[in-house]
Amino acid sequence: PELGRIAFIATTLVGLAPVAAKALRLIRSGTPFAIETLMSVAAIGALFIGATAEAAMVLLLFMVGELLESYAANRARRGVKALMELVPEDALLLQGTERKRVPVASLRPGDVIEIAPGGRLPADAELLNPFASFDESALTGESVPVERQRGEKVAAGSLSVDQAAQMKVISEPGKNAIDRILQLIEEAEERRAPIERFLDRFSRYYTPAIMLLAVAVILVPPLLFSQPW
Known part of the structure; x- marks a missing residue:
């Protein structure tokens, strides 16, 4: 069990490094509540409460999603490049x-x-x-x-x-x-889908609301109801 816990912690820290670094860059650029921020807070919080397996799993699923998105984008770029090469010089x-x-x-x-x-x-x-x-x-x-x-x-x-x-x-x-x-491909990439615009607006409120709720769950029971920390 101890070796497993150490392995989960190490896995979480390795996965957390690039996600947290991107979250910090986004915060500096004026986007404090991006998905990377939420993932970083969730992973760090899970480590603090001892849920090492959950911390590793959250980051693993997030990074798999990022890899799939990157693969799809690269495949689309390769398709565009192949189209451009069809026309002789x-x-x-x-x-x-x-x-x-x-x-x-x-x-x-x-x-x-x-x-x-x-x-x-x-x-x-x-x-x-x-x-x-x-x-x-x-x-x-x-x-x-x-x-x-x-x-x-x-x-x-x-x-x-x-x-x-x-x-x-x-x-x-x-x-x-x-x-x-x-x-047409360029225009499709530039135009954002309605669902994407909705999710951006939604995340501006959802992410800070969830973070505030988490802080409230931590502070309210011990401070107001004498519950143990």
Whole structure:
């Protein structure tokens, strides 16, 4: 039992260090009642009353939640990075009988470009060939290549599967399908969900109220009713 108690105390102290440090930083920045503050107070209080297992468990569950949140955020960032890498940096521009490599940022609607087999489309474009197949799985999740006919629109990031495809650019720089998806992701990250705003407002009152209640439970019985400490 004694070794177990020591192990729980050591585990709590190791887990408490980063949580308490973040709580102190938030207090200095004007956010005294963050969840980290509540977790720190709960763990320290549990240690003082000898509930070492509960102290360790509270911090363990909190840190597991933080790790899961971090994993989800990193996965989303990797997805955004993968989307950005779908658009090549340059394109093969056709001007009469001439062909030259140009930066994707210089493409304008009406420009004619050629996509080699296995190459990705740098902008939204209209197919000029009689037909061609494109792998659009990076955008739609559909693993089977899609056959497009002359005049059909193909989204940026699509991969030409079976032949060199001549395409007419129809999107302005920074306004292709990939850019629109990235913009939607950024807007979704910036906009806070209603439940998140509610929880922030709720925590401003809930956390200090719980802390005051805990202090009252400690002080009121012995001071007013002669109960033992």
